[in-house]
Amino acid sequence: MAEAILSVAGLEVRYGALAALSAVGLELPEGAILAVLGANGAGKTTLLRALAGVLVPARGTVVFRGRSIAGLPPERIVRAGISHVPEGRELFPLLSVRENLLMGAWIRRDAAGIERDLARLCSEFPVLGERARQPAGRLSGGEQQMLAIARALMARPRLLLMDEPSLGLAPRLARELFRMIDRRRREDGLTVLVVEQNARLALGIADLACVLAGGRVVAQGPARSLLGEEFIRGFRLGDNPAGRTQAPEP
Amino acid sequence: MIEFVQLVLGGVAVGCVYALVALGIVLVYKATETVNFAQGELMMLGAFLAVALTSAGLPYWAAFAAAVVLMALAGAALERVVLRPVLGRPQFAIVMLTLGIGLMARGLVAAVPEWGAQTHSLETPFAGASLHAGELTLSADHAMVIATTAVLCGALTLFFHGTRLGLAMRAASQNQLGACYMGVSLARLHSAVWALSAAIAAIAGVLLAPITFVHTNMGLIGLKAFPAAVIGGFGSLPGALAGGIVLGVVESAAGFYLPEGAKDVAAWVVVLLVLMLRPAGMFADAAPRRV
Incomplete structure (x- = not known):
């Protein structure tokens, strides 16, 4: 695989006295999909927020395409080529679907390219094309999730950060979404870092996986090798206090 | 009847000025969540600038345009x-600051010799x-x-619905973090909003x-613009416009039909009525605010 597009080393993020992430290290090759797994509170969202510039790391380095981006504000991170599909989506509820997508392309100036990408996304997510004139706040939860991802892609990122993209999606839609992400990777060389509760779904398309627990990376490796391993089951079920086996996906 | 129509027309004209000041307050509030109590004084400064520029020999229209551009920069x-x-x-600190x-703006203008304590008139063609x-x-x-307000409202509508910057201002007023994620620099956006509001x-x-002529206390018109903004829902631009015009007409009618003094109370009576009957204002946002 190609050389690393993103290298994180010794990353520490604190909320006051509490270290939410400590000594996190990651290497993400260009064009790869990395699934970050872990229980609630393991630090997955914190990691994404630190990479996206919302949280300023207390320590550590983040190098993206040969450039240090640790501590840059979110608006500079997007310009560097990293788009974030955040937890809670952060859409503009009163703007139309189309206007939300146009905002996604804020950092771009190529009007023709923007229109082309709009058309492409509307064919990939037909519901967004159908509802282009409706306010985003009127879409269903799943549709809003798709809009948030489509909006992030409008910036033509080299790296896409996604926080729980399958949340609120029907299983069929979630699989479709992951197929679309996989296609983007193959066709455009998009690199993806995805946080997922649904480990099976994420590991299905991921090349690499890393497991967070208590703010530390406790396992890291090729996704295939982790897929069957016992500890994944353990960490994935970490959100289940009894540690019992979770029912299979519906 | 003709007398009433005449009153309404005059009220609409004055109401348009309230509406414009209210519009500036609401713009800044929506974008930056700052309530700007100096908006009336910005208006006063604009008027003084125009007077200074015309007395320096500039024709009315040139002075008008220059005052607007200079105030935008300010x-x-x-x-x-x-x-x-x-x-x-x-919030409290920021309110005190505005x-x-x-x-300070009133004090500074009052301290300028020739400008200060006098009332000036602006020559118009x-x-x-x-x-x-x-x-x-x-x-x-x-x-x-009335004509300028109408043209300005049309221009603002085109700006907010037809330009990149206008779209970004609307987006940021709904979700600042979301706008950051898109690459919008909030600091620059806030500067642009303040420039627009001052213009x-x-x-x-x-x-x-x-x-009304030009004097240092002109800015007290802000005391009418705030009720206008509240009547309109304090977050809605069309609301601020409608609120200003309603207020102008009510005042004008109250000044004519009611005893002396009623005119100045009228604005606040309308605010009370609106707050009691429609607490969110006449033009509350269609979707509730996300906090």
């Missing part, structure tokens, strides 16, 4: 130098002219206010100048 500078450093401080800016339709008369000053204040000042 608005951006105010955001950059004074407000940006206090961003994120408690009140202070207003008082249409002074004394008026429009007639049957028995109705509309002074050119009032017609100018609108300058337009209001130049329009009002031939009607």
